[in-house]
Amino acid sequence: MLDIITGILLLLVFVGLVVYCMKGGNLLIGFIATAVLWCIIGRVPINEMVSDVFQKPLDDYGKTIAIIIFGAWFGRILVDTGIAGYIIKKTVEFAGDRPLVTTLLLCITCNLLFTSVFGVGSVMAIGMIVLPILFSMGVEKRAALGAYMLSVAGGMYLNIAYVSQFEKVFGEEVASYNDNYIRFALMATAIHMVIMIAFVVYHHFKSSKRGRRRAWEAGAQDSYEEKPLGWYCFIVPFVPIAMVGIFKWQPVPAFLLGSFVGLLFTRNLRTYKTAVDKTQKTLYDGVADSGLLIGMLYSVNIFQGAATKVVPYLQTLLGDVVPRSEIVVLAAFCILAPLALFRGPLMIWGSGIALYSILNATGAFNPHFLYAIFLIPPVAIVASACPTQSWTMWGLSYAKVEPKQYIKTNLPWAWASLIAIEILIYFTIGRMV
Numbered sequence: 001m002l003d004i005i006t007g008i009l010l011l012l013v014f015v016g017l018v019v020y021c022m023k024g025g026n027l028l029i030g031f032i033a034t035a036v037l038w039c040i041i042g043r044v045p046i047n048e049m050v051s052d053v054f055q056k057p058l059d060d061y062g063k064t065i066a067i068i069i070f071g072a073w074f075g076r077i078l079v080d081t082g083i084a085g086y087i088i089k090k091t092v093e094f095a096g097d098r099p100l101v102t103t104l105l106l107c108i109t110c111n112l113l114f115t116s117v118f119g120v121g122s123v124m125a126i127g128m129i130v131l132p133i134l135f136s137m138g139v140e141k142r143a144a145l146g147a148y149m150l151s152v153a154g155g156m157y158l159n160i161a162y163v164s165q166f167e168k169v170f171g172e173e174v175a176s177y178n179d180n181y182i183r184f185a186l187m188a189t190a191i192h193m194v195i196m197i198a199f200v201v202y203h204h205f206k207s208s209k210r211g212r213r214r215a216w217e218a219g220a221q222d223s224y225e226e227k228p229l230g231w232y233c234f235i236v237p238f239v240p241i242a243m244v245g246i247f248k249w250q251p252v253p254a255f256l257l258g259s260f261v262g263l264l265f266t267r268n269l270r271t272y273k274t275a276v277d278k279t280q281k282t283l284y285d286g287v288a289d290s291g292l293l294i295g296m297l298y299s300v301n302i303f304q305g306a307a308t309k310v311v312p313y314l315q316t317l318l319g320d321v322v323p324r325s326e327i328v329v330l331a332a333f334c335i336l337a338p339l340a341l342f343r344g345p346l347m348i349w350g351s352g353i354a355l356y357s358i359l360n361a362t363g364a365f366n367p368h369f370l371y372a373i374f375l376i377p378p379v380a381i382v383a384s385a386c387p388t389q390s391w392t393m394w395g396l397s398y399a400k401v402e403p404k405q406y407i408k409t410n411l412p413w414a415w416a417s418l419i420a421i422e423i424l425i426y427f428t429i430g431r432m433v
Contacts, residue, residue, distance in 0.1 A: 007317030009041045010310055014358070018351040021343035024388060027350065028292075031299035034354070035306035042310035049309075057168075057305035058298060064164050065294055070255040071161025072119035073286035074240065077259050079125040080282050081266035083236050084113055086229045088129055099137040100204045103144075106130055107151040107200055111193055114155025116237045116258070118162065119289030123152055123391040131399060143203035145399040146410045149392055150199060153383035153414075154192040157185040157421075160244060160251045162379075168301055169348070169356070170371040182245050184428040188421045192380070195417045199410075229266060236262045292390075300353050307357035314361040324364040330426055333373050334419045338411065340377035341386045348374040349382075372430035373422065380418035385410035 017034045021027065039049045078084045091109045095102035110130060117126070127148055134144035156162045163185075166175035239258035243249040249257075259282075263269050268278045323329060333346060343350025356374055359365055382389055387396055387403035396403060 003313055003316045006041055006043075006310075007313040010038055010313055011317065013037050013041065014351075014354045017354055018345050021347075021351040022341075024342070027296045027343065028299040031296075031303040031353070035299075035303045038303075038306040038310050042306075042313060044306075044309045049306075053305040053309065054302055057301040061168055061298070061301060064168050064297070067164040067251045067255075068118070068161050068290050068294060068297075069287055070252050070259075071116075071159070071164075071240075072122070072290040073283050074255045074259050074262070075117035075119045075122035076282040076286040076289065077262045077278075078113070078117055078237055079122050080278070080285070081262055081268060082229060083233045083262055083266060084117070084122075084126050085129050086233055087113065087237075088126070088133075090234075092133060099139070100201070102137060103134060103139060103147065103200050103204065104197060106133065107147050107196055108193065110148065110151035111154040111189070111196065113237050114152050115158040115189070116160075116240055117155070118159055119286060120390045120394070121285055121289035124394050127391070127395060127398065131395075135399075138207075140203065140207050141399045142401045142405055142409045143200075143207065145395050145401050145406065146413075147196065147200050147203070149389075149395060149410065150192070150196040150384050150413065152391070153379050154189055154196055156379045156383060157188040157192070158182070158241060160240060160254070164251060165297060165349075166371065166375060168297070169304060169353075170367060174367045174371045177244060177251070179245075180429065180432075184425055187424055187428070191420050191424065192417050195413055195420075199413045233262075233265050236265060296349065300349065303353055304357060307354070307361070311357075311361040314358055315363070318358060318362065322359065322362050322364070324362065326365065326369050326426075326430070329359070329365070329369075330373060330422060330430075333377070334422055337377065337381055337415050337418045340381040341407070341411075342388055343382075346374075346377045347382055349378055352377070366430070366432070368432040369426070369430040372425040376418055376422050376425060380421055381411075381414050384414035384417065 013034055017030055020030050035053060036049075039053060044053070087109060088106065091105045092102055095105045110126065113126065114123075117123075130148055131144055134147070135141065139147075160177055163175065163177050163181070169175070236258060239261055240251070240254040243254035243257060244251055263275065263278060269275045323332075336346065338344075340346035340350075340352070343352075345351050345355045348356055352374065356370060359370060360367075383392075385407055386392060387406055392406070395401075396406060
C-alpha cells in the first residue's frame with residue numbers, strides 16, 4: 001500500500017512538472033526540483049542522492065558537451081566568416097526575379113546549411129539575412145517565418161550536434177550516429193523537405209498577388225555585408241558530415257577540420273593576429289550559444305538519475321495501466337503530436353523526459369523504439385511549430401507575428417511531417433534489437 005501511495009505522489013509531481021513546463025517555466029530549475037522531490041518521496045538516502053543522482057549521471061557527459069560546443073563553434077564560423085551569407089546570396093542571384101523559385105531555393109539552402117550549423121545565435125544570424133529577402137519579395141510574414149523555421153528544423157536530423165544530445169539519455173549503442181541512422185536521417189530530411197516545399201508553394205498561391213522586386217536589389221542587402229569568397233566555400237558546411245559519415249571520423253575532429261577549412265577558405269588564417277581574433281570570437285560566441293542548452297541537458301540527466309531510483313514504485317503503480325504495444329504507443333504519438341508544444345509530455349527536452357522515464361520503467365519497450373519515438377517531436381513539432389523554441393521566440397519578435405498565428409500556420413504541416421517520419425523511423429530504427 002505504501003508503494004502505491006508513493007507512486008501516486010510521484011505521478012502528481014510529474015503532472016506538476018508537465019504544467020510547469022507548458023507554462024514556460026525554467027527547465028533547468030524544473031528538472032532539478034522534480035529530481036529532489038522524487039528522491040524525497042522515494043525515500044532515497046541522502047548519500048545515494050548526492051552521488052548517484054547529482055554526480056554519476058554527469059561523469060561521462062564530457063563527450064556530448066564537447067560535440068555540442070564544437071558544433072556551435074563551427075556554426076559560428078560559417079556565419080561570422082560570411083560563408084553562410086555568401087551561399088544564400090548566390091542562391092538568390094541564381095533564382096533571379098522569380099519569387100517562388102527564390103523562396104524555394106532559399107529554404108532548401110537553409111535546410112542544407114542546418115545539417116551542420118548549430119546554435120540559436122547562428123539561427124538568428126542567418127535569419128537576419130534570409131527573412132528580409134523574403135519580406136522584400138512580398139512574402140507574407142507568417143509564411144516567411146514559417147518557411148524559415150521549417151528549413152531550420154529540416155536540417156536537424158543530420159545534425160551531429162543535435163543527435164549527440166540523445167546519447168546520454170539512451171546510450172551510445174542506441175543513439176549512435178552510424179550508417180543505419182544516416183540512412184534514416186537522409187530519408188527523414190527528404191520527407192521534411194518535401195513538406196516544406198509544399199508549405200511554400202501553398203502559401204505562394206494562397207497569398208494575393210503583390211508587386212515584388214528582385215530579392216537582392218530590394219534592400220535586403222542591407223542585412224548582409226558581402227565578403228569576396230570563392231565557389232569552393234560551398235563545400236565547407238558539409239565537411240563534418242562527410243568526415244563522420246564517409247570516413248568514420250569522430251564528431252569533434254570532424255568539426256575541427258570543418259572549422260579549419262572554413263577559416264582557410266575565407267582567408268582568416270593570413271596572419272597570426274587575424275587567426276587568433278577570429279578563432280577566439282567564434283569560439284566564445286559558440287559557447288555562449290550553447291551554454292543554456294548544456295545546463296538544461298545536465299538537469300535532464302540529473303532528473304533521469306532520480307527516475308532510476310524510483311522505478312519500482314512507478315512499475316507498481318503503472319505496470320498494468322501503461323499500454324505495452326509499440327503500435328499503440330506509436331499511434332498515440334502520432335495522434336497526440338501537439339502535446340509536444342510548450343515543452344509538453346511528448347517533448348523529451350521538456351516534461352517528456354518524465355514520460356520517457358515512466359515508459360522505460362515498465363520494461364516493456366525496446367530501447368531503440370523509445371529512442372525512435374522521442375527523437376522526432378523536438379524536430380517535427382517543436383522546432384517547426386512551437387513558439388517556446390528559443391530561436392522561434394526571436395523570429396516571432398523580429399517578424400512581428402503572433403504566437404497563435406504562427407502555430408496555426410505551421411502546426412498542420414509539422415504534424416504531417418511527424419506522422420510520416422515517426423512511421424519511417426519505426427521501421428528503420430524502432431524495431432532494431
